[in-house]
Amino acid sequence: MTPLILQLSQGGQAVSWIHWRDAVLYYAKDQVAWTLGDQTLRFYGGVNRVSNARSYMDIHPIIAVQGDQGRSVFGTVPTLNNRELFQRDGHTCMYCLTSLGDRHLTRDHVVPISRGGRNIWTNVVTACRACNQRKADQLLSETNMRLHAVPYTPNHAEWLILRNRHISADQMAFLKAQCPKYRDVQVS
Ligand SMILES: [Zn+2]
Numbered sequence: 613m614t615p616l617i618l619q620l621s622q623g624g625q626a627v628s629w630i631h632w633r634d635a636v637l638y639y640a641k642d643q644v645a646w647t648l649g650d651q652t653l654r655f656y657g658g659v660n661r662v663s664n665a666r667s668y669m670d671i672h673p674i675i676a677v678q679g680d681q682g683r684s685v686f687g688t689v690p691t692l693n694n695r696e697l698f699q700r701d702g703h704t705c706m707y708c709l710t711s712l713g714d715r716h717l718t719r720d721h722v723v724p725i726s727r728g729g730r731n732i733w734t735n736v737v738t739a740c741r742a743c744n745q746r747k748a749d750q751l752l753s754e755t756n757m758r759l760h761a762v763p764y765t766p767n768h769a770e771w772l773i774l775r776n777r778h779i780s781a782d783q784m785a786f787l788k789a790q791c792p793k794y795r796d797v798q799v800s
Contacts, residue, residue: 621677674783
């Protein structure tokens, strides 16, 4: 699998994961403002018929692109979906601490929807089916169950970590620096 390239705004805000083909376009259009990362990825193009030489381009794992893309993600709430939710919680039930494959996990609303809870990052946790069924539409205070971690809304850098399972050391170091210091994002 080809690694994804981490695109930054010109000001250094992590923006998105992009395919190397999109990175090649930014290089070709001279829109790459600056780059980071030691290990470049080399992509080969066509063979020159005259010189018989094959063209190639070295792409850095982190590229800052000219323009104002950074503004669009700054302070936004990442989309809530199970894939990133389970990743946030380390694929572990937040009630009984059992680690399971994603298909055995569910999204539990800490304050149930039927009790006025909302479907937002701070009100949802990963739960195994048994715990989810046991809790049903009760409030935590009405059960003897305990929540082992306080659900949080990932910031944009954390969300980018949660979305990609193949992050290079350079990219991870960069993203971690943009995560809140008091959190250690689960990576599996
Ligand atoms: Zn459980």
